[in-house]
Amino acid sequence: MDRRSFIGSSAGALLAAPLAAEAQQNGALRLIGVLVGYAESDPAAKTLLAVFRSALAKLGWTEGSNVRIELRWGAGNSERIKTFAKDLVNLRPGAILGHSTPVVAALARETRTIPIVFAGVADPVGSHFATNLAHPGGHITGFTPFDSTLGGKLVELLKEIAPRITHVALLFNPVTAGPPHFFMPSIQAAASSVAVKVKATPVHARDEIEGVIAAQARNPEGGVIVMPDAFNSTNRVPIIALAARYAVPAIYFNATHFAESGGLISYGPDFAEMFRLAAGYIDRVLKDANPGELPIQQPTKFELVINRKTAKALGLTIPPSLLQRADQVIE
Secondary structure, eight states: OOOOOOOSHHHHSSSOOOOOOHHHHOOEEEEEEEEEOOOTTOHHHHHHHHHHHHHHHTTTTBBTTTTEEEEEEOTTTTHHHHHHHHHHTTTTEEEEEEHHHHHHHHHHOOOOSSSSEOOSSSOOTTTTSSOOSOOSSSSSSEEEEOOOTTHHHHHHHHHHHHHHHEEEEEOOOOOOOTOOOGGGGHHHHHHHHOOEEEEEEOOGGGGGHHHHHHHHHTSSSSEEEOBBHHHHHTTTTHHHHHHTTOOOOEEOOOOTTTGTTTTTTEOOOOOOOOHHHHHHHOOOOOOTTGGSSSSOOOOOOOOEEEEEHHHHHTTHHHHHHHHOOOEEEEE
């Protein structure tokens, strides 16, 4: 599978660099806070953190030598996220890596001075984390994995792989998801063009997921779009299992978290690349770069992954044109 890249200053951000001069001279350990929206038990999340740590090491930041990382896991729980945000800010790190919109919102409430580099915020301007993408203007910058057209693309792809679908539920947790209105214009436009009705179906706990999927199963023309959301990522195992049990076609926003774990189809950015690039911004911030002058970067390419085994179990015939466009087909 071809790996996708981000635009902007991504190449320069990850050039090899010597150890930070300050740490070399006085032996001090620089402190980096990390708050991840996923659960510590999540293997995919651990992979993302491994990418981040590896990228830092290539930039000259060696844990235990010149840097210390304080890591916290939000597990898709808003109260945990708030608690850990306060915890990390109280440690006064040189920079904080924040993952997901709720995480960055919690961190922003706790500090207006500590630099925050995010990985995974859907709408940083609409969430008031930055003035604009090119010039964030404050103490927050980073890498957004989505643009507003993603929602429409998810509708189109779900309809393409499951043509019978006419009713689609949007599954998300309003507490942990990015702003739903960010994706809605493209979702509604795409839905209208392919004769699909969409309905927002917010959930607040794991035990509410089954009700949404079961309701779609009662309609032979029902489907589900699993929206970008740390809650959905944390609960991907039951979501995928329920979609299989009720034979409901579903599309997901993350290949690593969903299609490779048994989900039917996914379309989204390379999250590992986003964490790799975030290490470059952390490096620059620790070397006194102003985060307000580091542009927020968006992906230019997305990965399409299809699980042929799941499609067969659902009785779906994948169009050859869709298979040809896929970056990966899981047999």
